Amino acid sequence: MKYVFDFSEGNKEQIALLGGKGANLAEMTKLNLPVPTGFTITTEACLTYLEGQEQLSSEIKIEIQQHIEAMEQRAGKKFGDQLDPLLVSVRSGSKFSMPGMMDTILNLGLNDATVVGLAEKTKNGRFAYDCYRRLLQMFGDVVCGIDKNRFEQQLEFYKSKKNYQLDTEMLEEDWQELVSIYKDIFIEVMQKPFPQDPLDQLYLSVEAVFRSWNNRRAITYRKLHDIPHSLGTAVNIQEMVFGNFGTESGTGVAFTRNPATGEKGIFGEFLINAQGEDVVAGIRTPEPISELAKSMPEVYEEFLKYSDILEKHYKDMQDIEFTIENKKLYILQTRNGKRTAKSTFKICIQLVEEGVITEKEAIHRITPTMITQLLHPVFEPEALEKATIFGKGLPASPGAASGHIYFTAETAKQASDAGEKVILIRQETSPEDIEGMVVSEAIITSRGGMTSHAAVVARGMGVCCVAGCEEVQVDEFLEQAVCNGVTLKKGDEVSVDGTAGKIYLGRIPYVQGDEWALLEKIIGWAKKEMPLGIRANAETPEDIETALKLGADGIGLARTEHMFFGEKRIFEMRKMILSENKKSLIEPLNRLKEYQKDDFKKMFTILEGKPCTIRLLDPPLHEFLPQSEEDISVLATATNRTVTQIKHRIEELHELNPMLGHRGCRLAITTPEIYEMQVAAIIETAIELMQQNTQEKIVPEIMIPLIGSHQEMSWLRARLEKVIQEIFVSKETIITYKLGTMLEIPRACLTAEKITEYADFFSFGTNDLTQLTYGFSRDDSGKFISEYLDRKILPDDPFQHIDEEGVGELMKIAVEKIRGKDRTLKIGVCGEVGGDPQSIHFLNKIGVDYVSCSPYRIPSAILTIAQEKK
Ligand code: PEP
Ligand code: MG
Incomplete structure (x- = not known):
């Protein structure tokens, strides 16, 4: 096996073997850039070393020696020569950049002896002894584990x-004196x-860098x-060039873009x-690179030329x-520069x-996390560090916000x-809390998971939310929250990182x-590359508008129950329930129907013929x-009934298992x-809009939730179609129009070919579907899921x-069964x-046609879908 590669032997594709630094040094050597001569000891050599007796094998040592000899020839200097010594640097470089870690x-x-030669040859004794004391310090620290501070203090x-x-x-x-102290x-x-x-110095240093992989x-x-x-790390041995040679020397780092x-x-x-x-160490304050243009204009021009070559060659912003x-x-290193999300875009x-x-290449350089960072606020990193x-809880909806806590929607x-x-x-939110949620900068719940009401609604609104903070005891009656001995009261200020x-x-x-x-x-670019459609889960005009602006093709889920919570509507709903x-x-x-028609009119108008799936009422x-005594008595008076x-x-109507209930x-x-009321409202609205010529063509998609058997579907279809025919x-x-169903009960998936009819x-x-397949409650599983994750269950x-x-x-079973019956x-x-x-x-792999999600998740979903395109 070959363990050592000269820079002239490698290229930028070999990052696994040569590490990022080594591969790029090789690439730059190939490009004829002024890279000091050198070679790379591979990551395989590192793994062999770490797996073995933690001693460099004689095989590796011989290869290193041969490469030193070749280097001596190229440099015209000898390692250890007392008159004109070759000096080298030893630097780690793994596949992924780990700045400052090794x-x-x-x-x-x-x-x-060689320090004397260097002093004479360079006619710069100060420089030579400065170099020597640096070597002693770095070697002492890295190879011998002597605390750096001992040297610094001296x-x-x-x-x-x-x-x-x-x-x-x-x-x-x-410096001479300091060398002797060191x-x-x-x-x-x-x-x-x-x-x-x-x-000896070299072998010991290589071993130390290998070991530093495991520090x-x-x-x-x-x-x-x-x-x-x-993975292991590679080690790069490179001829030293000296930025500390005098006032016409120096060293720096530059990015090709900000x-x-x-x-x-x-x-x-x-x-x-x-x-x-x-x-890097911040011992002296560096100057901006523009100063180099003044002090050494030709060097600066040359640097500009190389950075342009490198950026074009790597097709990305470089950190040089x-x-x-x-x-x-001399160019000592180049790599794709780390940058903020905004800068990446x-x-x-x-x-x-x-x-x-x-x-297409641009799309592949952006990650969903960057989109989140771009769209949502983030805390200032320095301030966050001190906070x-x-x-802690679940990161239910991204973003950052500060505000005063309140324990009820009303307050x-x-x-x-x-x-x-x-x-x-x-503790958890319910649709009744919506007015309080709408005005909040952030929402916190102590119960409920990633699909709990709070999480779903917050994501829909683009408000940040931490859900299921099981460690926080929220007492809505006492209006206080306690966690690890700290008590927060109504009005106290907190900051939430969703x-x-x-x-x-x-x-x-x-x-x-x-x-x-x-x-x-x-x-816009990503949308040209979509193997899957993208729709939004939204029902309010504002959310639908946001969704379209963010790139949705239409609505995949309008949850109509969210439309029944306004003050007047809930009253009619309650009257209906009390009948x-x-x-x-x-x-x-009938009154609710008017409200619904109004809602659907707005939806269809904003959507301008784009697909719209409206789901009929789902919750029990x-x-x-109402729940509170006060609300119950208000309802009693308003409906001419007794509180009893x-x-x-x-x-x-009480449900022992509401999610499995009626x-x-x-x-x-x-x-x-x-x-029947909801379907009539949908169909009538669509017809009226088309008759008034405000909309050319609306094809409502009416969706029935929680179907578990084809008999349920056929019974309801017959009833609802009768209403539609009458209209x-x-x-x-x-x-x-289309009448479809959700697949959210395992039985529906297993019998999907029958439901298809x-x-x-x-x-x-x-x-x-997850709740019922796992038997995990959507609302309560947060309690144990975090421990399951910790224990890797x-x-x-x-x-x-x-x-x-x-x-x-x-x-997968359901998709196959449906496609087997009807591919369209x-x-x-x-x-x-x-x-x-x-x-x-x-989801793309199993062959669905589109995904639908809350508006603020649409951009990252679009990006991910575009990245799916081969
Ligand atoms: C679902 O169950 O996945 C779904 C979209 O419906 P809901 O969350 O409203 O129950
Ligand atoms: Mg559901």
Whole structure:
């Protein structure tokens, strides 16, 4: 096996073997850029070393020696030569950049004899001894584990003794003296002197860099960034060039575009008369790179030329390290520069406009997380670091906000009306809380998962939300929240990070991420590449408008129950629920029908013929009844009933297992009048709009929830079609419509071919389907899911990311059965996983036609879908 590659042997594709730095050094060598000569010891050598006895094998040592000899020939200098010594740097470089996590040693090859040669040859003794003391310090730290501070303290002590402020004031004799102090530290700590043989120094350094792959900071960094521990690091040995040679030397780092804003143009800094680490370590304040244009204009021009070559070659913004030795420029490293989300968008757009990359390539450079960062506010990083955490929960809806907490929708609304920024905190929310939710900057719940009411509604509104904070005890009666001994009272200020699922004490400043123009461009490109359709889960005019603006093709799920919660509507709804007989249902239903028609008119008008799936009423009726004594008595007076009668009805409707109870199509089978009213409202509105010529063509898609058997579907279809036919007769018009169903009960998936006979389309409700397949309650599973995740019993929260193995298998079966019967029927996904980038790959694979999600998740879903296109 070959363990060592000269820079002239590799290329940029070999990052797994040579590491990012090594592969790019090889690539730049190929491009004939001024790269100091060198070679790379591979990651395989590292793994062999770490797996073996932690000793370099003689095989590897021989290869290293051969490459040193070749390097000597090219450089015209010898390693360990007492007159003109070759010096090298030893630097780590793994497949993924891990800035500052592993180690570097510079000036290797110096010893008591070669330092004299270097001083004479360069006629610069100060420089030579400065190099030597740096080697001692870095070697001591990296190879021997001597605390860096021991060296630093001695330097500081020495400078203060001499009354020096800066390192640059140190003279040759000073560095000489310090070298001898540093050598004493070696003897004191290691009980042996600093190794004088350059080859020994080299082997020991290579071993130390290999070992640094497993130092604590590197392991933590890899865990944090999901980098496998099994990769190992390569080591680059490169001829030293010296930025600390004098005032016509220097070292610096520059980006080819601004990494924070994306603006085009060199952005960076440099230090005159300094060596690599000085820039990073912040010992002296570097100067902006524009200063280089003044002090060394030819060098600056040359640097511009190389950075242009590199950016064009790599087709991306580069982060370049360079050194100038006596006005001669060397490039030491290049890599794709790290940047903010905003800058990523800007740079991608610029590169497409400049013809460097294609639109498709640009789409692949953007991640869903970047879109979230671009659209939602984020806390200022420095402020966040200092903030005190109050509690944690699920990252239910992204964004950042601060405000005063209130425990009921009513008090939140009052405080908001009084001009306060409010955050609603509750055990869980229900549709009744909607007014409080609408005015809140953020929503916190102690119960409920990623598909709980709070999570779904907050995502729909684009408001940040942390749901299911099980560790926080929320007492709505006492109006206090307690977590780990800290008690928050009504009106206290907190900050909520919905992207991370964290709640902090007090106010944290945030930056607004509102970059429509950038997003629009990328979404426009992505929409040309969509193998799957994208629709929105939305029902209010505002949400529908937002959804269309963000790129939705139409509506995949309009939950009509959300339309029954206005003050007047809920009253009619309650009257309907309290009806003693079918006859008394009619009046409140008729009034509700008018409200519904009004809603549908707005929807169809905004949608201008785009597809619109309207789901008929789904929740059990008890959700619409009042709970507090006060509300019950108001209802009693308004409906001419006694409080006892109302309570009796509430008792009758009480559900032990509401999610498994009298809801969805089951409700429609016992009280078909509700769905009949809704269907009439939909069809009549569509006909009226078409007759008034305000809309050319509307094809309403009416969706029945919770179907478990084809008998339910056929029974309801017959009832509803009868209503539709009657409308056609009375309006003397026939329109096209579709009657379909959700697939959210496992039995429906398993018998989908039978249901196909009565359904014109399908949409997977993965929220209920997951609940029923796993037997996990949507509202309560947060309690144990986090522990399941900690113990790796579950890889992910199945309400957040599709459970491919179980729920996904049922979906696959259903799709096959439906397609086997009729290939033309549309199949969508409207559960929360429809907007989850991690799930979209699977959903595309099983062959659904579109996904539907809350408006603010649409852009990242579009991007993910476009990335699916081969
Ligand atoms: C579902 O169950 O996935 C769904 C979309 O319906 P809901 O969340 O309203 O029950
Ligand atoms: Mg459902």
